[in-house]
Amino acid sequence: MDALTVNKIVLPIMLASMMLTMGLSLQRVNFLNLLRQPKALALGITLQLIILPLLAWLIILVFQLPTELAAGLLLISLAPGGASSNAISFLADGDVALSIALTLVSSLVVPFLLPIVLLWHYSFLGMAAEPFHIPVLPTITQLCLVSLFPIALGMLLQYRFTSLFLPLQKQLQRITAVIMVVLIALMAWTNRTALIDVAETASFLLLCLCVLAYNCGMLLGRVCGLNDQQQRTLGIETGIQNAGIAMMVAATLMDRPSLAMIAVFYGIGMNLPALVIIAQVRWRRLAAYKTS
DSSP states (O other), X not given: OOHHHIIIIIHHXXXXXXXXXXXXXXXXXXXXXXXXXXXXXXXXXXXXXXXXXXXXXXXXXXHTOOXXXXXXXXXXXXXOBOTHHHHHXXXXXXXXXXXXXXXXXXXXXXXXXXXXXXXXXXXXXXXXXXXXXXOHHHHHHHHIIXXXXXXXXXXXXXXXXXXXXXXGHXXXXXXXXXXXXXXXXXXXXXXXXXXXXXXXXXXXXXXXXXXXXXXXXXXXXXXXXXXXXXXXXXHHHHHOBOHHHHHHIIIIISOOHHHHHHHHHHHHHTHHHHHHHHHHHHHHHHHHHXXX
């Protein structure tokens, strides 16, 4: 299977399948959680849509990044939150309801905002001209087809057949994780030369963005008076991005596989700080158990 087939056909289909399984795990109560936690939700949305792109710009300006690498970093920072953040929040003893709500909001809003906001950011890099031009309406349409509509269909099926899908929540999360792993593996193998180049030139910078995102989310949560669970959740939601969406935009809509490789690498590296957070929580829990 060549890179063109993966980028143009397999990637959108697998991403839509992942969004469908995510929709099957969402219920109406998730919308009610949006109203119950207005401060935490507002802060999470601000971190996701505003603070994270600013952190990307900070890295771009401090390290004087070349245009291609800067474009990939911005694309990742503007993507919606990743579905895996819900599982990570659960393992890190975070606020899972808040995590689901933030993932849901970003998944529903970003398809409409991403093409417009991405072009705006790219204009500051001098990338408004071809081949970096993104047709806004077709991009919104395709993002909705692979993200918004599958999520909505999954939620509709969940609502109509609750007794069928409710007992399958853990299995649905596993299916989503498996699809994401296969997707990243396919992208990595078919574009392995470009991925090696990214690993050599950008691994440190992408890890910097991950670590900054996690710590900024937790710090702002603490400053705003949120509890420990909510702080961890905000850090996780800020750091975990939907690498699949970023990969699709770069490879399918922009025809820039090199940018997609930056998303692939981030999709792998963003889990490292998450594992550290989970390990810290488990260690503290074990220490508290031993002293009790």
